[in-house]
Amino acid sequence: MADRPCPCGLPEAYGACCGRFHAGAAAAPTAERLMRSRYCAFVRLDAGYLLRTWHPRTRPERVDLDPGTRWTGLEILETAGGSAFHSTGTVAFRASYRGGSLHERSCFERVDGAWVYVDGEFPQ
Template structure:
């Protein structure tokens, strides 16, 4: 059992937070929860989670996280409806995005995002 804090920034332990989503034993109940799990997947290098949670219409062929990027933090700025605006920090910079999500077969999936 991993009691270390989850990378997504909720303050919960990884095992109680994003681990079940990455293991595909639970599904996200909101766009924000899915976005947080996708951030965690990038931190952990989990391409499978990124692939299965990306809408097939907009998903690129290669979703492998860059192994050289060291993610250092996530801050959710707003979560309204099917959109989540966040800033994800990494060594040397940050990514500010408003991500759009949709439900597909009863599951939340990432559709696309606008870089800010």
């Protein structure tokens, strides 16, 4: 699986892309990369990674993932902040699945130097 294309849409293999973040070998360097790795975690049903990368202030007790959902693609629409020089950032994206899509503007913050997901807005 590590040599297959990464579901996040970047041209790298999963192991060299989001797989290293999921395995804890590295932390996502930007808010966008964290967002991509979280999308990939939804694809791979990795609830543990989603919880680990959720801000402690807004993290739910658990995440229930639907194994019947077939994610088919990710499109980054806009980013603001979220680089090595920022403490916050936003990423607007569209995640497609069989039968529909999800559009969200996600907010991220750094906690102890690592990017974490805070919450999201669902634009109309």
